[in-house]
Amino acid sequence: MIDTPKTNLQWLLADRPIDRAVRESDFKLHEAPIPEPKEGEFVIRVIYSSLAPVMRFYMLDGAGIEEPLEIGDVMRGRGVGQVVTSKNPDYMPGDIVHGKMGWQQYAVADGSPYYLMYKVSQREVPVSTALGVLGMTGFTAYFGLFDIGKPVAGETVLVSGAAGGVGSNVGQIAKIRGCKTIGIAGSKEKCELLVDSLGYDAAINYRDGDIGAQMDATCPDGIDVFFDNVGGEILDEGLARINKYARIVACGQISQYIGDGSPRPIKNAYKIGRLNALMQGFLIYDYAPRLAEAESGMVQWIREGRLTYQEDILDGIERMPEALIRLYDSKNKGKQLVQVSPDPF
Numbered sequence: 001m002i003d004t005p006k007t008n009l010q011w012l013l014a015d016r017p018i019d020r021a022v023r024e025s026d027f028k029l030h031e032a033p034i035p036e037p038k039e040g041e042f043v044i045r046v047i048y049s050s051l052a053p054v055m056r057f058y059m060l061d062g063a064g065i066e067e068p069l070e071i072g073d074v075m076r077g078r079g080v081g082q083v084v085t086s087k088n089p090d091y092m093p094g095d096i097v098h099g100k101m102g103w104q105q106y107a108v109a110d111g112s113p114y115y116l117m118y119k120v121s122q123r124e125v126p127v128s129t130a131l132g133v134l135g136m137t138g139f140t141a142y143f144g145l146f147d148i149g150k151p152v153a154g155e156t157v158l159v160s161g162a163a164g165g166v167g168s169n170v171g172q173i174a175k176i177r178g179c180k181t182i183g184i185a186g187s188k189e190k191c192e193l194l195v196d197s198l199g200y201d202a203a204i205n206y207r208d209g210d211i212g213a214q215m216d217a218t219c220p221d222g223i224d225v226f227f228d229n230v231g232g233e234i235l236d237e238g239l240a241r242i243n244k245y246a247r248i249v250a251c252g253q254i255s256q257y258i259g260d261g262s263p264r265p266i267k268n269a270y271k272i273g274r275l276n277a278l279m280q281g282f283l284i285y286d287y288a289p290r291l292a293e294a295e296s297g298m299v300q301w302i303r304e305g306r307l308t309y310q311e312d313i314l315d316g317i318e319r320m321p322e323a324l325i326r327l328y329d330s331k332n333k334g335k336q337l338v339q340v341s342p343d344p345f
């Protein structure tokens with residue numbers, strides 16, 4: 001049971017994981033007073049904090065989408081929380097909001113675009129879903145699949161990282177579209193989750209034998225849409241089996257995130273040209289003007305019982321570093337979150 005915090009525990013960046021994996025000692029816990037808002041600002045009690053693979057790059061260089069963090073800065077991250085005090089007329093105490101809050105128990109924000117702040121109005125589902133299925137994670141699945149993957153009923157959709165935050169949504173949405181869905185994950189247990197709970201037609205355990213042979217067995221008609229979250233060998237093996245006019249959604253490359261920065265060469269990229277295929281990356285933040293479209297579609301599917309959500313929640317701000325490392329160690333099932341303070345409802 002999480003209590004309402006009386007001070008503001010914060011995780012500060014203490015070291016950069018240059019050419020190595022993230023360690024708990026890269027972060028330092030710091031106790032600060034609960035902040036007071038200045039004119040135009042509001043203070044949020046953080047309820048859930050989101051963990052994402054991109055965070056290792058926040059620690060190194062800002063990931064190309066943000067200013068680099070300095071050593072001693074509060075670690076960057078999005079959260080969902082409740083406004084507790086406000087000197088901004090657009091945000092009132094009691095409002096539930098989503099946005100950049102950092103790894104801390106209380107965050108200060110203003111209405112500026114930097115904070116990606118918006119009010120969470122959805123009350124049919126737990127507030128945690130504003131960081132998962134009804135947040136950037138779910139919207140990444142939705143726009144990556146529909147805008148780039150363009151799945152057509154009857155097509156074969158292959159998803160890597162299928163039991164993770166994004167991947168646990170992609171297969172379900174492709175299934176709603178009437179596709180055959182094959183998920184790739186790194187354990188027997190996760191493969192069972194894919195088929196038993198997340199509606200995948202079949203699963204591939206990439207740690208259990210020849211990945212290519214498993215793709216041949218589960219995708220006998222080839223791959224029409226490949227939603228790739230991991231890159232590296234899995235991407236290469238998938239490219240070797242794409243069909244004419246296939247669409248490859250380059251969502252992420254987590255298998256390449258730790259290392260010396262030189263990605264594994266991809267042998268089968270030539271297939272894209274030979275088969276008139278399309279491979280495209282994207283950044284979910286570029287879809288900001290269209291997020292409501294994804295949310296309304298996904299809320300409807302949740303109501304109809306066609307879309308479930310998989311969350312992996314650790315309790316307590318103290319566990320933030322551990323929760324981040326779980327992503328790179330393949331421990332999470334579904335969206336990795338930390339509960340920082342009590343649920344409001």
Ligand SMILES: NC(=O)c1ccc[n+]([C@@H]2O[C@H](COP(=O)([O-])OP(=O)(O)OC[C@H]3O[C@@H](n4cnc5c(N)ncnc54)[C@H](OP(=O)(O)O)[C@@H]3O)[C@@H](O)[C@H]2O)c1
Pocket residue numbers: 051052053054136137140161162163164165166167184185186187190229230250251252253254255256282283284285326327328329330331332333334335336
């Ligand atoms: N384009 C965008 O705007 C955007 C937005 C959000 C996320 N992303 C990207 O989408 C991907 C998924 O993000 P997420 O937040 O949902 O994270 P996630 O899938 O929950 O990430 C953790 C999972 O990645 C898998 N993994 C870790 N190391 C691996 C490796 N070496 N090889 C294969 N799989 C590995 C593990 O599952 P297994 O047990 O299966 O190994 C682990 O549980 C990431 O690459 C992320 O950077 C992109």
